[in-house]
Amino acid sequence: MKTIPKEIFQTFQQQKTTIGGHRPQLVDIVRMLQLVTSIQPTFMCLDALDECDRVQRAKLLDSLKQILEKSPRTRIFATGRPHILAEIEKRLVGHVTSVSGSPNRVDITRFLRVKLGEDDILDAMDDGLEADILEKIPKNMSEMCVGPPMPRIPLHVIR
Secondary structure, eight states: SOOHHHHHHHHHHHHHHHHHHTOOHHHHHHHHHHHHHHHEEEEEEEEOGSSSSSSHHHHHHHHHHHHHOOTTEEEEEEEOOOGGGHHHHHHTTEEEEEEEEEOOHHHHHHHHHHHHHHHOOGGGGGHHHHHHHHHHHHHHHHHHHHSTTTTOOEEEEOO
């Protein structure tokens, strides 16, 4: 999309004229997203949906349902812990496919190497500490994420 739809532009212009220049309300944002997603296929990504406050998550899921009803070509990928799957399925009935996944030892080690490489305080750690981090954290994390009783982390595909 090369231009901003006039309805979206007008909404922002109207908000500028209100006292204090308020930002658009949720109903306005939903309407704008419905407009944009109805024009072209759209992909949205939401990470850590389980960390969203329960009340706000309910409002978000209800808003996503409104968008999906007007824009069937929209796809939403959301990550979150398994305990919210029932809530997602209830609020977005007929729109959810769930896929489970969890990090493995190689993924965790790769992530740690990147983060350790970004450390700009060179004297903060010696080779022994780095070796301990690269050995113990991936072992403990992969056991925690893969073995019982920790559930796998689901990816929710909302269509």
